[in-house]
Amino acid sequence: MLAASAAALPALLATASCRSSDVFAGPDPLAGRPALSHDVITLQAVIAAEQAMVSLYQAAVDADLRATDQVRVLEGLLGQHRQHLGQLQARLVLPSGSPATSPSASPSSGAVPGPVTIGRLRAAERASTADLLRRLVTVQPALAQLFASIAASDATHVAALGG
């Protein structure tokens, strides 16, 4: 049956005045990607924010605050933000065919404009806490608990920075 159908295909195309390359002209029904779930979209946003936080701390450790006695504290907090990022990225499972995302692909990673002060780091930690709290009410429970834990960690960072 399959052989017969295959043999009949050129005839069918000829009857329809089509070339074989025209068969899939227009939108390719096989190239479609499933819509990303709310949790995935939320997770991508949180990952981007965590990448920005890592960049901020890295800049602080690398330059601006290197001479201060806080550098050991900053290195510790940077390490914890990298742990946050690793856990968040481990939870991200994208549908096949989705554009790949990586830390280097994020527009928020890389150079940090302006001087990085302790006050700026504290403000970033507070903003991160608030953002995670806002987002955790809309996602699945396991992800909500990870967000809540990271938010609590960020809150402790504010205290560690003397805030």
Added chain:
Amino acid sequence: MTRVMAASVSASQAAFAGQAGQAVQALQAGQALQAGQALQAALAAEDAAIFGYGVAGAHLSGSRKSAAEQDWTGHNEARDTLTAMISALGATPVAAQAFYQLPFEVNDAASAARLAAYLEEGVTRAYLGLVAVSDRRLRMFGALAMQGPAERAAFWRGNTQAFPGLDAPG
């Protein structure tokens, strides 16, 4: 490690407790069971912390004793809040035990501080359980409520953690 932030989080938590209390009253049967179990676990943790701080405080002095007293008061207030929320569900709040087995011997300031950190870590975990419930206001209540104990745990331990309340992933 300062304790300034802990106070502000407690204020946020207190402000939110009223809304969470209203949420409790509006829960449907399935949600109420889930929320009730998580609230009872948090209450049990608060009761244990109240007992534990009584032990720890006896071995502390100066500013650390004051900190322990402040934390003991905070846990009492949290216990009252949770008790009211559980009662609003129509459930009976779990009673505190007369005695709690300590995780290790407490006989000096160092072990007292370790006990305080242990207590706060346990309370943090208990509130994280509330974050898994389906009701958004209770979830937010749990997430806010765990910040205070996470900060106090960091104070008593002397360092922060990447994932308070969770078994250190990865």
